[in-house]
Amino acid sequence: MKISLVDYGVSNLPSVERAFERLGAAVERAAGPERIAAAQAIVLPGVGHFSAFVEALRRRGLASPLAEARARGVPILGICLGMQALFSGSEEAPGESGLGFFSAGVRALPATVKSPHIGWNQVRPTRKSALLGGVGANDYFYFAHSYAAPAQAEPTVAACDHGVAFAAAIECENVMGVQFHPEKSGEAGARVLRNFLEAAR
Amino acid sequence: MTLARRIIPCLDVDAGRVVKGVEFQSLRDMGDPAQLAARYNLDGADEIVLLDITASVEGRATFLETIRRVAAELNIPFTVGGGIRTLEDATAVLRAGADKVTINTAAVARPQLISELAARFGSQAVVLSMDVKRTGDSWEAYVRGGRTSSGLDALSWAREGAARGAGEILLTSIDRDGTCSGFDCGLTAAVAQAVPVPVIASGGAKTFEDFLDVFREGHSDAALAASVFHSGEHSIVALKRFLAEREVPVRLSA
Numbered sequence: 001m002k003i004s005l006v007d008y009g010v011s012n013l014p015s016v017e018r019a020f021e022r023l024g025a026a027v028e029r030a031a032g033p034e035r036i037a038a039a040q041a042i043v044l045p046g047v048g049h050f051s052a053f054v055e056a057l058r059r060r061g062l063a064s065p066l067a068e069a070r071a072r073g074v075p076i077l078g079i080c081l082g083m084q085a086l087f088s089g090s091e092e093a094p095g096e097s098g099l100g101f102f103s104a105g106v107r108a109l110p111a112t113v114k115s116p117h118i119g120w121n122q123v124r125p126t127r128k129s130a131l132l133g134g135v136g137a138n139d140y141f142y143f144a145h146s147y148a149a150p151a152q153a154e155p156t157v158a159a160c161d162h163g164v165a166f167a168a169a170i171e172c173e174n175v176m177g178v179q180f181h182p183e184k185s186g187e188a189g190a191r192v193l194r195n196f197l198e199a200a201r
Numbered sequence: 202m203t204l205a206r207r208i209i210p211c212l213d214v215d216a217g218r219v220v221k222g223v224e225f226q227s228l229r230d231m232g233d234p235a236q237l238a239a240r241y242n243l244d245g246a247d248e249i250v251l252l253d254i255t256a257s258v259e260g261r262a263t264f265l266e267t268i269r270r271v272a273a274e275l276n277i278p279f280t281v282g283g284g285i286r287t288l289e290d291a292t293a294v295l296r297a298g299a300d301k302v303t304i305n306t307a308a309v310a311r312p313q314l315i316s317e318l319a320a321r322f323g324s325q326a327v328v329l330s331m332d333v334k335r336t337g338d339s340w341e342a343y344v345r346g347g348r349t350s351s352g353l354d355a356l357s358w359a360r361e362g363a364a365r366g367a368g369e370i371l372l373t374s375i376d377r378d379g380t381c382s383g384f385d386c387g388l389t390a391a392v393a394q395a396v397p398v399p400v401i402a403s404g405g406a407k408t409f410e411d412f413l414d415v416f417r418e419g420h421s422d423a424a425l426a427a428s429v430f431h432s433g434e435h436s437i438v439a440l441k442r443f444l445a446e447r448e449v450p451v452r453l454s455a
Contacts (some may be wrong), residue, residue, distance in 0.1 A: 014272070014298055015272070015300065018273065047322065048321070048322055048323040048326075081323075114398055114422070115398070116325045116368045116369075116398065116399075117204070118368060118398075118399050118422075119399065119422060120204070120205040120207065120247055121202065121203070121205065122203075123202075124202060140452035142277070142278055144300075144326075145325060160202065162204065181278075183276065184277055184278050184300065185276070186242075186276050186277055187454060189276065190276065
């Protein structure tokens with residue numbers, strides 16, 4: 001099985017690529033719709049601004065093949081902004097729609113805490129998931145974001161607190177996502193990526 | 202569940218080698234950057250900062266190669282600075298494998314650079330680095346490796362940097378750097394209070410207590426040090442155990 005890493009122009013692809021390769025996975029960069037249409041497993045990494053990200057996905061014709069892949073049951077993992085893009089929209093870009101796999105909207109972290117939420121934090125499982133199998137209460141993950149989906153969003157499987165409870169990880173059938181950066185989260189992050197590979201197998 | 206305080210080893214690099222500077226001056230060879238980075242990654246470092254301290258035009262290709270070699274060793278965040286003056290410079294550094302860029306002199310010369318970088322790469326990828334010296338009863342930001350005064354009040358400049366989109370402030374006390382007399386907790390607390398973004402304290406670390414003080418009294422989100430780690434004087438995991446025993450939240454790997 002090969003992992004198709006969605007390449008939309010600007011991203012932290014090398015570190016995600018390297019993290020999967022360390023786990024023995026074959027990785028290809030998927031820049032066009034035909035690559036997404038043929039993918040066996042899809043990873044959607046993302047950094048930067050919500051509107052630039054979803055615009056780039058649409059401009060490159062990747063939004064529809066991603067929705068089709070979801071409907072076909074192809075395993076999909078969104079990372080950071082890539083997870084946020086799976087929701088209907090974001091306060092970062094009012095009026096701009098996301099991929100809309102889930103109806104909740106992404107919100108700004110409250111002004112009562114330091115933002116961006118940058119650094120290592122723990123997550124609290126809210127229900128059982130394949131993605132976070134084996135993750136312990138003392139494991140930390142690296143976060144770097146100013147927006148997040150609410151913890152109450154329907155696919156949430158783990159929450160984190162930073163001024164507000166937000167979705168740290170989501171899972172609904174073949175669609176998964178993490179607000180943190182598993183590729184930057186040491187051994188704990190590697191476990192999450194391994195769990196995705198196993199779920200995709 | 203709390204955001205952990207970060208311990209960040211810093212690699213000051215000149216011509217592909219890690220060097221040690223004392224009060225922004227004399228240099229001594231401390232080893233290979235990729236080897237040191239790999240060691241710190243295993244030892245529980247929360248992030249690695251790599252600074253090109255010469256930032257000469259001729260040395261740029263070497264530096265990008267160093268970034269690639271270091272990035273290949275890491276599964277933790279990686280911040281790179283030194284000589285980044287334009288969007289193109291930042292793009293090259295991020296493409297080579299950095300997760301964040303840190304800028305100092307170029308940001309003072311043209312503050313708009315902070316906004317441009319944040320718009321392109323997101324605030325989480327932009328660290329404003331400030332070298333600060335006490336003058337009378339205030340603090341002033343210095344540029345060019347701490348050699349030239351910018352004339353900017355450190356607190357105002359930190360506020361402006363954060364408002365323009367810097368996601369973190371890397372705050373170095375010139376007065377303390379290389380002196381082994383502890384972090385400047387007063388300065389750190391003042392900046393941490395002034396800005397709504399995380400602050401990384403730097404300059405003066407010697408003992409475990411120094412780190413404890415900068416988290417407790419300086420209210421810093423992270424602490425950066427170089428020579429106490431390079432020399433092997435402190436292991437990062439031992440430092441983090443010390444902090445954990447004193448109820449500072451830190452990430453201890455299983």
